[in-house]
Amino acid sequence: METPTFTLEEFTTRIGAAIASDGSLRNVWVTAETSDVRRAAHCYLELIQKQPSTGEPVARVRATIWRSAFVRIDADFMAATGSYLASGMKVRVLVSANYHPSYGLSLNITDIDPAYTVGDLMRLRMEILSRLKREGVLDLNRDLEWPEVPWRIAVISASGAAGYGDFIHQLYSNSRCLRFKTRLFPAVMQGVQAPVSIISALEAIAADESEWDCVVIIRGGGATSDLAAFENYDLAANISQFPLPVIIGIGHERDITVLDYVANMRVKTPTAAAEWLIGRGVAMLERLDGLASGIHHEAASMIAGAREQLAYIGASLPHIPRQAVANAGKRLARAVLALNESAGSRLRPEFSRMDMMAERLVSVSSNVIDVRRARLEAINELIDVLSPMATLRRGYSITRVDGHVVTSVTSLSAGMTLETTLSDGSVMSKVIL
Numbered sequence: 531m532e533t534p535t536f537t538l539e540e541f542t543t544r545i546g547a548a549i550a551s552d553g554s555l556r557n558v559w560v561t562a563e564t565s566d567v568r569r570a571a572h573c574y575l576e577l578i579q580k581q582p583s584t585g586e587p588v589a590r591v592r593a594t595i596w597r598s599a600f601v602r603i604d605a606d607f608m609a610a611t612g613s614y615l616a617s618g619m620k621v622r623v624l625v626s627a628n629y630h631p632s633y634g635l636s637l638n639i640t641d642i643d644p645a646y647t648v649g650d651l652m653r654l655r656m657e658i659l660s661r662l663k664r665e666g667v668l669d670l671n672r673d674l675e676w677p678e679v680p681w682r683i684a685v686i687s688a689s690g691a692a693g694y695g696d697f698i699h700q701l702y703s704n705s706r707c708l709r710f711k712t713r714l715f716p717a718v719m720q721g722v723q724a725p726v727s728i729i730s731a732l733e734a735i736a737a738d739e740s741e742w743d744c745v746v747i748i749r750g751g752g753a754t755s756d757l758a759a760f761e762n763y764d765l766a767a768n769i770s771q772f773p774l775p776v777i778i779g780i781g782h783e784r785d786i787t788v789l790d791y792v793a794n795m796r797v798k799t800p801t802a803a804a805e806w807l808i809g810r811g812v813a814m815l816e817r818l819d820g821l822a823s824g825i826h827h828e829a830a831s832m833i834a835g836a837r838e839q840l841a842y843i844g845a846s847l848p849h850i851p852r853q854a855v856a857n858a859g860k861r862l863a864r865a866v867l868a869l870n871e872s873a874g875s876r877l878r879p880e881f882s883r884m885d886m887m888a889e890r891l892v893s894v895s896s897n898v899i900d901v902r903r904a905r906l907e908a909i910n911e912l913i914d915v916l917s918p919m920a921t922l923r924r925g926y927s928i929t930r931v932d933g934h935v936v937t938s939v940t941s942l943s944a945g946m947t948l949e950t951t952l953s954d955g956s957v958m959s960k961v962i963l
Contacts, residue, residue, distance in 0.1 A: 542631035549635075555627040560637070561646070562589075567617045571597045573604070575615075577623070577637065593625065593637040603642050610644030611651070618722075618758055622646035651761065655788045658763045662792065667770045671794050674775045679814045680743035680807060682711045684735045684774075686728055689716040693750015693800040697779075700804035708811040719749040719780070724759035729768050739773055746807075747789070748800035749780035760787040769793055779803040922953035 536544070549555055562577035573595040578587045595603055607615055615621075624641035662668040683701075687694040694714065701710050715734055718727035728747065735745055747769075760780060769776050770792035778793040779800050790796040797803045914920060918928065928951040929936040936942065946961045 539631055542629070546629040546631060549627050549629045552627075557624060557626055557640070559622055559643070560625050561620070561622050564615065564619045564621055565590075565617050567615060569614070571600075573600050573615065575617075577621075577625075591635060591637055592633075593623070593639050595639045599640055603639070607642055607644050607647070611647050613757065615642070616758060619647055620650035651758075654761055655791075658761070658766055658788050659791055661763065662767060662770055665767075667767065668792060669770075671770050671772055671776055671792060674773075674794055676775055676794075676810070677743050679811050680775070681709065681811065682741060682743045683713075683807065684742040684745045685712055685714050686717050686731045686735075686745065686747045687714060687749065687800070688719045689714065691719065691750055693748050693779075696750055697746070697748050697800035697804045700801045701807065704808045704811075706808070706812055706815060708808060708815075710807070720759055722759065725762040725765040728765055732768050732772060736773065742774055744775045744777060744794075744807075745772065746777045746800075746803050747780060747793075748803055750800050757787050760789050762788075765789065766792050777803050777806065919953065922951065927952050 560577070562579055565576040565578050567573065567575040575593050575595075577591055577593050579589040580586060581588050604615060607613075613619075622643040623637075623639045624643075625637040625639050627635065628638055629635050659668065685694065685697065687697070698712065701712065715731035717731040718724045732745070735742060757780065766788045769778075769789055775794035777795040777797060778787075778789050779797045779802060780787070780789070795806065797806055922928070930949045930951070931942070931946050936948070942948075942961050942963075944961055944963045948959045948961060950957050950959065
């Protein structure tokens with residue numbers, strides 16, 4: 531049998547008819563990831579499925595949510611998830627397959643299960659938080675201590691963004707005239723480039739860490755769906771380990787991202803971030819006012835007491851010298867009396883000892899003198915016995931020549947003059963040989 535030949539239109543028409551007649555391809559729940567979402571009167575998008583290991587698409591098909599269903603689906607999805615339908619979301623959609631000869635295969639979406647998307651977002655968020663906790667960094671930034679007044683503020687926001695303008699206006703127009711130092715570190719605040727851009731800004735701030743007290747990451751306006759960019763592990767890890775306290779103000783009260791769990795402080799809006807910082811300064815001013823009031827009260831009390839004491843002293847001063855002299859005179863009289871009594875009691879024994887020593891001194895002196903006198907007399911007698919005169923009295927004489935004693939005849943020569951000393955005088959003679 532010969533194989534039939536069709537025109538392309540005939541073949542695609544057959545495909546369309548086959549798909550339309552297959553009930554299993556109508557009103558079927560399909561899980562996929564959204565891509566290239568374009569919102570208008572209708573919503574046009576692609577549904578894709580990626581290889582878990584590589585992230586490469588393994589299936590892709592166009593899809594449409596027609597206006598008749600889009601208003602309801604969009605409102606229900608926003609109410610349940612807090613986000614509008616956007617690219618990169620995991621969804622569970624009720625679809626029917628359609629095939630058009632000119633436009634090819636497409637899916638008509640008639641409903642979306644928000645619980646599936648919420649569950650996927652929560653699963654991703656919990657995975658990030660669990661990983662940060664396992665790594666021991668989840669609470670690092672949240673545990674940082676704030677300075678008393680954080681006035682040097684590094685701001686990460688989109689340049690020219692309304693939220694940044696609101697923040698600066700609120701900060702610098704505060705009623706207490708508090709002064710702040712701020713600097714904008716521009717970053718992309720939505721889309722796939724946001725995490726990398728914000729991390730780059732954080733690194734620039736960390737390079738001058740000592741110049742800043744805190745970091746404020748703010749984003750004002752924009753679609754809630756743009757917050758999906760902040761459900762990012764790398765960005766959350768950077769903020770959780772950042773050395774300065776971080777304030778997150780990137781959404782509204784109902785909009786929460788994983789960054790709100792790792793930053794030190796979460797506020798609703800950029801204006802709320804400015805109000806919180808101003809509140810820290812106002813609280814410090816109030817504490818200072820309280821201290822100043824306490825110091826003033828204490829000083830006034832001390833001055834009043836001093837004045838009373840001074841008045842008392844002033845009234846007493848004329849009488850104080852006279853009274854002091856009288857008291858000193860009394861003390862002196864008592865001292866003199868005590869001195870006399872003390873001196874008398876101490877001197878009487880000394881006088882007695884001196885009298886006894888005087889008596890002993892006389893007796894001892896007399897004995898010493900007698901002994902010394904007897905010794906002198908004995909010495910005199912010995913001297914008298916041993917003296918040359920005693921020898922001369924016994925009949926001896928001393929002969930001298932020129933004052934020198936002659937002890938040998940051989941030392942004499944004729945004509946020498948001799949002096950001979952006797953006990954009762956001296957005679958002169960000449961030597962004749």
